[in-house]
Amino acid sequence: MSNRPALTLSGEALLPSDADVEALVRAEHGNPFAVLGPHPDGTGVTVRAYLPRALRVDLIARDSDQVLSSMDQGQVPGFFFTRMDKPQPYRLRIRWASGEQITEDPYSFGELLGEMDLYLFAEGNHRHLGRCFGAQVMEIGGVPGVRFAVWAPNARRVSVVGSFNSWDGRRHPMRLRIPSGVWEIFIPRLEPGETYKYEILGQHGLLPQRADPLALATELPPGTASKIAKPLQHQWRDEAWMQQRAARQAVDAPMSIYEVHAGSWRRDNGRLYSWHELAERLIPYVVEMGFTHIELMPIMEHPFGGSWGYQPLSQFAPSARYGTPQDFANFIDACHNANIGVILDWVPAHFPTDAHGLGDFDGTALYEYAHPFEGFHQDWDTFIYNLGRTEVHGFMLASALHWLREFHVDGLRVDAVASMLYRDYSRQEGEWIPNRYGGRENLEAIDFLRHLNDVVAQDAPGAMVIAEESTAFPQVSGPTHEGGLGFSYKWNMGWMHDTLEYIQEDPIHRSYHHDRMTFGLIYAFSEKFVLPISHDEVVHGKRALLDKMPGDRWQKFANLRAYLSFMWTHPGKKLLFMGCEFGQWREWSHDHELDWFLLNEADHEGARVLVRDLNRLYRQEPALYERDSEPGGFQWLIGDDRANSVFSWLRWSASGQPLLIMANFTPVVRKNYRIGVPIAGPWQEVLNSDAACYGGSNVGNGGQVEAEQLASHGQPVSLNLTLPPLAVIALRPVEG
Template identity: 50%
Template sequence: MAQTIAHSLFTEFDINLFKGGKHYRLYEKFGSHIITVDGVKGTYFAVWAPSAKSVSVIGDFNFWLEGEHHLNVRWDGSGIWEGFIPEVTKGAIYKYKIRNSSNNVTTEKADPFARRCEHPPKTASQVWEDDYKWTDKKWMKNRKKNNALDAPYAVYEVHLGSWKKQIEENRFLSYRELADDLVKYVKDMNFTHVEFMPIMEYPYDPSWGYQLTGYFAPTSRFGYPDDFKFLVDKFHEASIGVLLDWVPSHFPSDDHGLGFFDGSHLYEHPDRRKGYHQDWKSLIFNYGRNEIKAFLISNAIFWLDQYHADGLRVDAVASMLFLDYSREDGEWEPNMFGGNEYLEAIDFIKEMNAAVYESFPDVQTIAEESTSFPKVSRPIYDGGLGFGMKWMMGWMHDTLGYFQKETIYRKHHQNELTFGLNYAFSENFMLPLSHDEVVYGKKSIVDKMPGDEWQKFANLRLLYSFMYTHPGTKLLFQGSEFGQTSEWNFNGSLDWHLLQYDVHKGAQSLVKDLNKFYSKEPALYQKQFSHEGFEWIDHGDHQNCVMTYIRKGENEKDNIIIILNLTPVPRENYRIGLPKAGTLKEVFNSDDQKYYGTSNYKNTKLTSEEKEWNNREHSVELNLPPLGMLAFKFK
């Protein structure tokens, strides 16, 4: 029988931090690490399995036999099993075979800290290391200004498996192929950031990556870990930030995953009222356990440290905050104060954000959070959760609800568009039109719009124009930028052939120009999270379905006046009040011919009159195009 040599990467300090939930770089210790011991190269393995009676490493190097390479349990009560196996090196396939000490259950588990996993449907871990040489020093040095809350932040959300496929071979594009095609496209479209739906290893394609089994491994579907680093590097070379979807809210119960890991409820909460998510048929982490907090926070740090990610979009935060989330009476237990807040999860979230921003003050964490839980994106010292931003789900719901209505009825619902401004500055909001809005029978964004083809696309252009001139950062899901007409299919490719049609090309050109407009106009981003950056001129013209407002920068000369005509009826000689006397120049028009608009409604005489309107001393008459947005600045 082969011998596993007693060896450790852990110091006593490491163990104390781990037990206390304060070790935030556990990936440097746990998992498999190629090292040299007494002149012999091999692999050190370490796994946490406190309920185990024995742990063996089984793999292709020992014919998957349990008794060949036993790990040694540490003497300090940490529950860590470890050992060094000579001559096991990069590429070796392995799992842990774990026998439980109390119920005699045996499990075969992938390594929770594996840096690479087998290509699904295979489920083993792989010993891995790479010596990738990053070339993004310039980006990393200067990214603070690109990630700042007073900087333009326009995100293109991408599902790597379905953005584009290699048609001839009917396969995914690899990380390296995407580093060419996708980077060029995002750059050409003037987005500032890209967000990847989860790229951590997952076993089931229809989960879209939201059911993770390999938290420390980029999925092998698209290539190797260094290939993914290359993709991030190329985005940084193009001055584009990279955000990763991160899922600390739940995990699947697949046999090789984290569930029932050592024959006990190790990672999941043992009480199903806290440990099982009935909507997703998945398990929920035990946030009150120190070692679990250290595991998750280490994972967040890992992607920022090892893969140079510029931020994390944290999935399903609402499900973590509330004990009664999606549960009926009797299916949940109140906290010690009798409330429905999940106190341990809230503490974990705060600790995670504090740890992230302490180590990486130039990144952002972004909460997908759909409730009115207070201060999600406020500092922890101010009683907040500490996120940098929060998705504005209310804006998304109300705005899409409004735009789906036939235009003849919109005059009765204009408050749906204006209501969001009542609370728009209570959080640092990101406006999301994400993948969730174009699946499960919800239709594509353009297909939600009423009217004939011209009106559908004019409505789409108007929706995006409203989004980009509304306070907050922006997120748009792949395909929505060119008016994909079918719902998103995770198993297919976007319908790129649609770009042969002018109407789709026009929508794409509009988004490209809106991104540029947003990035070059300080009034649209400098105060995007402050009431000082927004002022109504008129939100009450329900009869004509027209809204007028001002976006304001740090300098008055940068201020922009926005007018939206939300019906297909042109408004000629439409008067608006102005903040001062002067001459206006048009700086954006969503009805431009290059966007497949009419270009028929010109504004040439733009000098203000001393005529009171909208409670202002000066005003001007304009011609408003149908279903169009106009933007003006003073000359």
């Protein structure tokens, strides 16, 4: 390349230096706005454009086809320049081999993001990033187009690439905003639906093209590009639900959650259902079954379907597998209009290592910790978010708020909280780095979780945040001002493990494991708990819930019915994974729909009807939910009958109304079993999991029992009951 002097006029250079042009050609220029676009030259304005493979470029007026100037070729093919006598709005008319393009010059626009946006982003407290960063469809100065913004502070150059510029990183290099490390550009005339990525030149060379961390939509996997989408503009029709939501999700309200993997609940000859089809079929089923909420396994875009969504890369985009963001909003609106809440599983703990993702984003550990002892999860082959970095902290905070505010989601269930809380989680000695005090707690993640819960309470009133947390970390659902983490609820993993281990024992051995069913009541009121029988318990060789049960076919179903009845009458909100309600035999597979054909068999249909009736009883009996987190809402009557594997307790409502629960976990009918009760008169049997309509043997108490004037179990009167085999019954006093 020649080192000839640039052409000049009135002492100002029309052509940039050869070094500048060489940097543009090599796509290494870190400040393209200093070279390209309009530049005053004293008496007029010089305009430069670099358009590789363009044949001819003219400047034409903004509001007409008047030619203002024809551009000359500069030092290299594709580099064009011209001069206008006075500054005025212009467009570029570009002649390509394939045809003509007319557009405004991207390099004619000034700085785009406001200083407050950049300040809040750097501070980690920009709560509307989904409407600011990424690809934003907008007009600037009356010109329609798309504004792009991406954080890559250690990059030497960042370009937007897509089919609109032949995926050529030389065409749209971006402007760096110092000191924020944010790159920006406005590309006129781009429209929603175009796919794009970022081409990033790191300190040590060109990186794989990256998807947009703040994309609002993506192309369908296995494609990995981001997609330009308008901000959601859904006309919500759920005002009544939103006004009642806080009360419906309060600790003294009934909450029964149906956990769903959207891709395998049902399918159409192997084809995934869309959100529209799920709205037509899933919502009526959930309503008929009596669940109050649907919890969706992660629907944020994720490259590998076999991760079930727990390795997402697009924290602001619903998966294209099921439709558009608008389709997803329609689904949630339909749920709310059916009085069904929607909880999303959300993953702020880690992200996958796919080359188009967040890892090593600008050639450095940007979103993740740099040291593998902090930044790499050995169990899951994933990177760990560095939540101590303010920009990452704010990125994840904005993601949570995006789902809660933009889509009216009613709650987030935060995945893998235990892995966030502890630096030595699943690591051997010498494989982790202590915190600044020498301890094992991840102080940055703890600060993030507290901030998250405080912000959600403020910015999304009535929404829940639920922790999947399996350790004894204190006050997970305690208020942050008292030193807690501030979650609305915590999954009770201890209860789940203990009771599943008990129910898998042969009844003849259960007397030796009696404490597994009672131990949970020692700590049942230390947190606000959800009792989870989730997808994790029916995969990876753990067997389906029904198949865990011991005995012959009849006993397996009886055990299943008794276990679910025990769960529904135990303190704590309820969560059941899809398929468990009708006793699917095989383990869940994300590649196949549930075995709905089993409902043609009476015992499977009986299990489903029982779950429906458990939900109805649960919502009808305040004693089963009003005092879930109060010791006074639960009273043991019999917790030590190991020999008979019998348990009995009272649930108390806020108004002092009792409900008696009797559980017999042996296949032996126990007649004349006396149990003390607090109120004289008749007691009605409102639940019997052994009823014939559920597939049971129909042993029971004729629907009603009269209390006898005989004190027992510390109560003034008592009932003489028949306990059906492998069953739970519930009785309440008949109101006079």
